[in-house]
Amino acid sequence: MTVRMKDLAKDLNLSVVTISKVLRNHSDISEKTRERVLQRMRELNFRPNLTARALVTGRTSMMGLIVPDLVHPFFGQIAKSLARTLRKKGYGLVISSAEEDIALERHEIEHLIARRVDALVIASGEESGEMLAVLEQQKIPYVLVDRQVAGLQANFVGVDDREVGLLATQHLIQQGCRRVAHLRGPETSPARGRIQGYGQALQRHGLTMRDAYVVAARSSGDRAEECGFEAMQKLLQSRPRPDGVFCFNDPLAVGALKAAQEAGLEVPRDLAVIGCGNMLYADMLRIPLSSIDQDTGSIGENAGKLVLSLVEAAAPPKPRSVLVTPRVVERMSSNRLGR
Amino acid sequence: MTVRMKDLAKDLNLSVVTISKVLRNHSDISEKTRERVLQRMRELNFRPNLTARALVTGRTSMMGLIVPDLVHPFFGQIAKSLARTLRKKGYGLVISSAEEDIALERHEIEHLIARRVDALVIASGEESGEMLAVLEQQKIPYVLVDRQVAGLQANFVGVDDREVGLLATQHLIQQGCRRVAHLRGPETSPARGRIQGYGQALQRHGLTMRDAYVVAARSSGDRAEECGFEAMQKLLQSRPRPDGVFCFNDPLAVGALKAAQEAGLEVPRDLAVIGCGNMLYADMLRIPLSSIDQDTGSIGENAGKLVLSLVEAAAPPKPRSVLVTPRVVERMSSNRLGR
């Protein structure tokens, strides 16, 4: 059926070994033989069986990627730039969407291990890092993206979340907001970092952090906007009412915008809003949404480079953290200075 | 390092064959032995090497998916539901983003073949179907999604594009439009189908199709909106001016909306707009966008079922086409009746 090295060998009156060497550009092959072999390979459309190669070399040239949700453009973007970076070095990428389900995430990681991927890139929904212990133990290199796991020193690529919180909050303050609220995300490292930056920004400007101005919201999945809507309603009952809100991500911010408008507030005059993620179409909303750009392309690329360095290293190097720089994208929802 | 069947066998004083049989639930193993083996497997966290298995069985239990662009939520959605369907049957999914580049698409298909995926699901950017000939020849089952290839009878899952065009155009007509224009997409099967439906709808209502009312636009990639913008500007110069426009996809429609507003028209009163794809956030735009929903989840699921049936079939069955039913989602951009 499909042509194998053995077939080529017989066809050309050579040994399988010679074919194999030509294929991998070994030096100890005469130019004449090499040409003859390459020629025939092309003619017969020969493709070496990568599973066979993997079995003997112990390396599949495949990496695995686990994301919580492929539909979220944030992860789509990461997958894309990661795949591109790996492809340049001849690596393939197996992508698994864990659908925000921890049990499934574990299952998928197990599956990828069984497939003998050379390394994993994981945007984990898991809090505990239990699964990661398995990876450590089996000495399978991995890189965490977006979310870190508490108490674990691992290779990580993501945005500097403290900086995100700082930038967003500072931006609102610079726009003249004095009562800045925060719609915080779930208990994960990004949410913790961002709220930390939020606090720092307030402090630097001599503003006090008030508990009533910080409301938690479930930020993921399809219902994120609703959550943002409800959380914002709650926030609007505080007195004095906030005049600015920094939202953990863009879907929450969209919900918040809706709640503000429904309450008869004018954005950004009565309430300035900024989100995070700079999602596609953010500038096409009823009120174009200001946001913090996380440079997902660069996250994917850096994760790729990092994971490549891991598989190519002889001994496992000391875990590294690569932090990508966030950037304010100002649009109408926070523009109170009318510039 | 990692534990193999050989290790288990030695450990339990059994043969490798027995271990293998237990693993695959062979019947001819005593209950006692089976338990003993399973027990030890769990203890040692044994995972069979799937590359080894693939080599001997000739099947990898992996499918490949090629999409033009992973960031496009349309394809993200398909990838997700496809992966879910396959996972239930123990299949993994390798996803490749061809980045709208035909040469790359071919390269990636070659790569997946070399990895010996059991079958492919392809949303191809290729017009000619040249690559597909290779698949046919190598007898690798494949399913086309979203786009068909002209002159090729292949397994296909997608929306009924003629119906899409019909629904969208009819909807505009029902909203009172009499001069319905069309922003058509590139020369692919969906664009052809939709324009056909567009023509049929006009005809059914006794309206004539005017060349000046049909403008082509590059619909993919990051610049889609701009293209929609420009195409709409062109359209608005026709006299009499159209009072409704059916756009090949949502990004084009967004650009069209912008052009209309910039020209001082009021949507939907002066111009009703409907897109296609029902993208996320369509209802959060300045003017919420009416659209045709293509039920991507169902496309992915059906593609999964179809491709599973292919790999499980003894002989290659006759190519089947599965058409998913589109559905109008009415929002403000086309609501001229004020309901």
Add this chain to the structure above:
DNA sequence: TTGAAAGCGGTACCAA
């Protein structure tokens, strides 16, 4: 410069 032999970690077939 070329190739014979020994595996890689499993599965299939058939004998014990």
Add this chain to the structure above:
DNA sequence: TTGGTACCGCTTTCAA
């Protein structure tokens, strides 16, 4: 019910 042996398609080592 259990296991010996050959083999999947390729790479590695070492001898010719």
